Amino acid sequence: MPIAPKANDEYAHLALMDKTKYVRMLKREIRGKARYFVQLIQEGYPPKKRNRKVANDETKRVGIDIGSSTIAFCSENTVELRELAPECNADFPKLRRIQRAMDRSKRSTNTHNFNKDGTFKKGRLEWNYSNTYKKLRKKRKELYRKIAVQRKISHEKLANDILALGSDIRVETMRFQSLQKRTKKTTRNRNNGKINSKKRFGKSIANHAPAMLLTIIDRKLSYQGRSLKKIDTYATKASQFNHKTGKYTKKQITERWNDFEKHLIQRDLYSAFLIGNTNETLNSVDVDLCNAKWYNFVQLHNREIARLKQSPSKILRWFVA
Known part of the structure; x- marks a missing residue:
């Protein structure tokens, strides 16, 4: 099949100058149709x-403090706190309505698989799905597909912005899978005595995909023969x-500020500053380097807090409230 990119598509022409190693066939289901x-x-x-x-200069450092829904990064000229995939606005009420309708349909067509109290019966079960259920499932799948595509595009753009600041990019080693798990300890609310929810950051991580962003940054750095530096x-x-x-x-999750007498420094931005000023062994903070860059960081920090x-974004305003 002849390949004819557009005449003004310089990127496609340059890419096709390299040798084609493989031709891959991809199947995607878009709007309910296989393409x-x-x-x-x-x-x-x-x-x-x-x-x-x-930025190809290896001396330009960028410290990253990544969370479940936000990312803070600090360089010589930039200090920023951003929301991960802010364009990825999922219609969660609509998704919940679809899932409730699917659950009602599944229960009405498979009454033999449920106990009187509404719980599932034990053992191997056979399920029958109505045409209404199948249509709702396709609708839900299409919504999740759009969310995933938009999230990927947003992460690619953010990775390019971070790479423009420096090529020596440092980040803490994070185990996002452990943050997704429910807590094992049972605690009670001090005010009303009710048992607290054991949920942690599963939904936030699923929506914002912080690990995907780090993977994209590492892949783009590999084009320059570099890699993402993960500190201890x-x-x-x-x-x-x-x-x-x-x-x-030690600080509680709700404590968002560090008090330095003359200055109040936002916790995530300060962590990014420290991560960017770690030693070459990546297991300790270079205090002398922090002192040398402190005045410039405070100025950039105050400008970012005002922004x-x-x-x-309600999420970003909560982090500086």
């Missing part, structure tokens, strides 16, 4: 886009360390 695509696997690395800014979380303890006193202080307070 097939041909994907060419080229040799080497993808060509650079002329309008993309990439347990040795560094960036969220607890104070470079002025050299002491570690966040005017942000339309």
Whole structure:
């Protein structure tokens, strides 16, 4: 099949100059219909886009403090706190309505698989699905597909913005799978005595996909022969360390600020600052380097806090409330 890219598509022409190693057939279900695509696997690395800014200087550091729904990053000229995939606005009420309708349909057509109290029967069960259930399932699948595509695009753009700041990118080692698990301890609310929910960050991680962003950054760095530097979380303890006193202080999740007498510093932005100023061994903070960059960081930090307070995002405003 002849391949004829558009005449003004410089990127496609440059990519097709490399040797084609494989031709892959992809099947995708879009809006309920099966569609097939041909994907060419080229040799080497993808060509650079002329309008993309990439910092090739290894001396420019970028510290990243990534959470379940936000990311803070700090460099010489930029200090920012952003929401992960803000364009990925899923219609969760609509999804919940679809899932409730699916559950009602499944129960009405499979009454033999449920006990009188509504719980599932034990053992191997055979399920029958109505045409209404199948239509709802396709509708739900299409909604999740759109969310996944939009999230991927958003992460690719954010990764490009971070790579434009520096090529020495450092981040804490995070185990997102452990944050998704429910807590084992049973606790009670001090005010009303009710049992607290055991849910943690499963839904937030599923919606914002922080691990995907780190994978994309690492892949883009590999084009330059570099990789993402992961510091030792347990040795560094960036969220607890104070470079002025050299002491570690545990904080609650709700504590968002660090008090430095003259300055109040946002916790996530400060962690990104410390991560970016770690030693080459990646297991401790370089206090001398932090002191040398402290004044510049405070100025950039205050500018970012003023921006966040005017942000339309409720999530970002909560982090600086």
